[in-house]
Amino acid sequence: MRSSAISLLFLGILLITCLRAFEIEDNDWAETFDVSDVSESPHVRATRSAEAAKVKRKMIKRKRKRPVNVEESESDKPTSPIVRKVLRRKSDLKPLKVIDAYRNNVTNLAAINQRERDARFFSLFTVVRFNNDECETSTGENGTCYTSSDCSSRGGNADGTCASGFGVCCVFQFECGSTTSDNRTYFVNPPTTQRICNLMINRMNDEICQIRLDFKTFDISDPNAEGKCTTDFFLVTGGSPVPQLCGTNSGQHVIYSITSNSGPTQISMVMDTTITASSSRQWIIRIYQYECSSRVLAPVGCLQYYLTASGMIQSFNYKTDVRANGEPNHLANLNYAICIRVDNGYCGIRYAQPTSDPFSFTLSRDASVAILAFPLPSTGVKYGDADCQSDYILIPGGSEDGISPRFARDRFCGISLGSCMGATPTATTCMAVAGAVTTYSKPFIVQVITDTDEGIPLVDKANRGFRLTYNQQPCLRGR
Ligand SMILES: *[C@@H]1O[C@H](CO)[C@@H](O)[C@H](O)[C@H]1NC(C)=O
Numbered sequence: 474m475r476s477s478a479i480s481l482l483f484l485g486i487l488l489i490t491c492l493r494a495f496e497i498e499d500n501d502w503a504e505t506f507d508v509s510d511v512s513e514s515p516h517v518r519a520t521r522s523a524e525a526a527k528v529k530r531k532m533i534k535r536k537r538k539r540p541v542n543v544e545e546s547e548s549d550k551p552t553s554p555i556v557r558k559v560l561r562r563k564s565d566l567k568p569l570k571v572i573d574a575y576r577n578n579v580t581n582l583a584a585i586n587q588r589e590r591d592a593r594f595f596s597l598f599t600v601v602r603f604n605n606d607e608c609e610t611s612t613g614e615n616g617t618c619y620t621s622s623d624c625s626s627r628g629g630n631a632d633g634t635c636a637s638g639f640g641v642c643c644v645f646q647f648e649c650g651s652t653t654s655d656n657r658t659y660f661v662n663p664p665t666t667q668r669i670c671n672l673m674i675n676r677m678n679d680e681i682c683q684i685r686l687d688f689k690t691f692d693i694s695d696p697n698a699e700g701k702c703t704t705d706f707f708l709v710t711g712g713s714p715v716p717q718l719c720g721t722n723s724g725q726h727v728i729y730s731i732t733s734n735s736g737p738t739q740i741s742m743v744m745d746t747t748i749t750a751s752s753s754r755q756w757i758i759r760i761y762q763y764e765c766s767s768r769v770l771a772p773v774g775c776l777q778y779y780l781t782a783s784g785m786i787q788s789f790n791y792k793t794d795v796r797a798n799g800e801p802n803h804l805a806n807l808n809y810a811i812c813i814r815v816d817n818g819y820c821g822i823r824y825a826q827p828t829s830d831p832f833s834f835t836l837s838r839d840a841s842v843a844i845l846a847f848p849l850p851s852t853g854v855k856y857g858d859a860d861c862q863s864d865y866i867l868i869p870g871g872s873e874d875g876i877s878p879r880f881a882r883d884r885f886c887g888i889s890l891g892s893c894m895g896a897t898p899t900a901t902t903c904m905a906v907a908g909a910v911t912t913y914s915k916p917f918i919v920q921v922i923t924d925t926d927e928g929i930p931l932v933d934k935a936n937r938g939f940r941l942t943y944n945q946q947p948c949l950r951g952r
C-alpha cells in the first residue's frame with residue numbers, strides 16, 4: 474500500500490516533469506542551454522537586480538526616517554504562514570532584502586519568488602532548447618542565435634536578442650588570417666591594405682556540400698588592358714573551381730562545392746600594394762554553408778544560382794561606365810555557368826537588356842560610344858557558332874520567342890543581345906533596343922565564355938560585359 478503510494482507520487486513528479494519539458498520542446502528550440510545560463514536566465518537576473526535596486530532605495534529612505542537604535546521587532550515579521558514559509562526559504566539566500574521586499578510589496582515578492590523557483594525548476598529538470606537559427610542584428614546583418622556564452626566562446630559579437638530573449642544574435646566577422654567554422658560569417662577588409670588577406674573556412678559539420686559567398690561589398694582593382702586580374706585578385710582554393718575575380722562585384726555571389734573528404738577551403742584577397750588601386754579596396758563577403766540535403770543547393774557546376782522567377786544576372790565587374798582607352802570591364806579567361814532554378818509552373822525563360830541601359834550587352838567587337846550610337850548597326854548583333862568564338866554567352870535552345878527558328882542559335886555575342894529587330898528585314902540598322910532571347914530548354918543555364926584577351930585593338934574595344942533581366946515564362950501547351 475505504502476510503496477504504491479510512493480510510486481504514484483513518483484509517477485506524478487515524472488508526469489509534471491515531462492509536461493514542463495514538453496512545453497519547452499513545443500517551442501521548437503533545439504540547443505542545450507549552458508548550466509550557467511539556466512541557473513539565472515537574463516530575464517531573472519535583470520528582474521532581480523531591478524528589484525534589489527528598488528529595495529535598496531527604499532531601505533535607505535526608511536533608515537533616514539527611523540531612529541538609529543531601533544531593532545527589528547518581532548511584529549515586523551510577516552504573519553501569514555505561506556508568506557513566512559516563502560520567506561524562510563528565501564532568507565537562506567538574502568534575508569534582509571527579501572524581508573524588506575515583503576514589507577514593501579508582497580505581490581512583488583511573490584512574483585520574484587515564483588520566477589526564481591521556475592528558473593531553478595528548469596535548471597534541475599529541463600534543458601531550454603532553441604535552434605541556432607538565423608537572426609537579424611540591429612544593423613541588419615545576418616547573425617546566428619546562440620547563448621551569450623556560446624557566442625563569445627566562438628569568437629562572435631552579440632548584437633540584439635533572439636529566441637524570446639534566451640539567446641543573443643551572434644555575428645561572426647573576421648579580417649585577415651582567421652579561421653571560421655560557423656555559418657553566416659563575414660569576411661571583411663582590414664583597415665589598412667595587406668598584401669595577402671585570407672580566411673580559412675572549415676565545414677561546420679560533415680554534411681556540408683556547398684559554400685555560398687555573397688559579395689555585399691567587393692571593390693578591388695580593375696583588370697588590366699587584356700581583362701586579366703593582375704593587380705588585385707580574389708581567389709578560392711580547396712573547393713570546386715572559382716575563377717579569379719577583380720574589379721567591382723558588389724551584389725554578386727559565387728558558389729563552390731566541397732566533397733566529404735576535402736579539407737578546409739580558403740578564400741583570399743591578394744593585392745599588389747605597390748600599385749595604387751583604381752578603387753578603395755573594400756570587401757564584405759558573407760559566407761553561408763549548406764548541407765547536401767539543403768533545398769537551395771545549387772546543381773553541380775553552377776558558379777551562380779538564382780532562386781527567383783525573375784531577376785537580374787550580370788557579368789563580373791559589370792559597370793555602366795567605360796574605362797579609359799577602351800579598356801574592358803569584363804574579365805578574360807572565364808568559362809562558368811549561371812543557373813536559375815525553374816520555378817513552379819514555369820517552363821521557359823526570357824533574357825533581355827534592361828531598357829534603361831542600352832549598352833548592357835557588349836561582349837565582343839568595338840563597343841566604344843562612337844560606334845554604339847543608335848540606331849545600332851546590324852553588324853554589331855552577332856549570334857551563332859561562326860560569329861561567336863572568343864567571348865559569348867551560351868543560352869541553350871535560345872531564339873527570338875523560344876519556339877520559332879528565327880535566329881535559333883545557342884551563342885550570343887557582339888554589342889547587342891538577340892535579334893537585330895530591324896525596321897525591315899533588310900535594314901542595316903537595328904531599332905533602339907535589340908530583341909530578347911527566350912528558351913524553353915531546361916534547366917535554365919547561361920554559360921559565360923571569354924578568351925584570354927579582352928583588349929585586342931580594333932577587335933574588342935570598351936566591352937563592358939552584360940547585364941540582363943530574366944523572366945520565367947509560363948508553360949505552354951505541349952511543353
Ligand atoms: C507592487 O508590485 C506590483 C507589481 O510589480 C505593482 O503593480 C504595485 O504597484 C506595487 N505596489 C506597491 C505599493 O509598490
Ligand SMILES: *[C@@H]1O[C@H](CO)[C@@H](O)[C@H](O)[C@H]1NC(C)=O
Binds near residue numbers: 613
Ligand atoms: C539576411 O538578412 C536580411 C536582412 O538583413 C534578410 O532580408 C534575409 O532574409 C536574411 N537571410 C538571407 C538568407 O539572406
Ligand SMILES: *[C@@H]1O[C@H](CO)[C@@H](O)[C@H](O)[C@H]1NC(C)=O
Binds near residue numbers: 607656657761764767
Ligand atoms: C546556413 O545559413 C543559411 C542562411 O541562414 C541557411 O539557409 C543554411 O541552412 C545554414 N546551414 C546550415 C548547415 O545550417
